[in-house]
Amino acid sequence: MTDRAEKRRVLTEEDLSYVVEQLAIFDAHAGVHPYNRAELWGSVMELYLTAKTRADREAFAELVGALRVIDVLDRHFLRREPKGTR
16 A cells, blocks of 8 residues: 555544444444444344334435445545554
């Protein structure tokens, strides 16, 4: 990775946790604080599996959209420690 690309990664894990925590759409879901991608996606998928009404399915679609945005932030802006430094 180039130095230029590394400089644009400006979020820490705490920052990402804060962003997810501030989104009221995730209030009823696990994995919000601290942010845990797998746990949060699992919680949202549970909603899909238990959806009985159109409103439940629409809520699921909104959550997936929000999770996709969070994933973009995670992938492109989260600063990660190089392997072996911890």
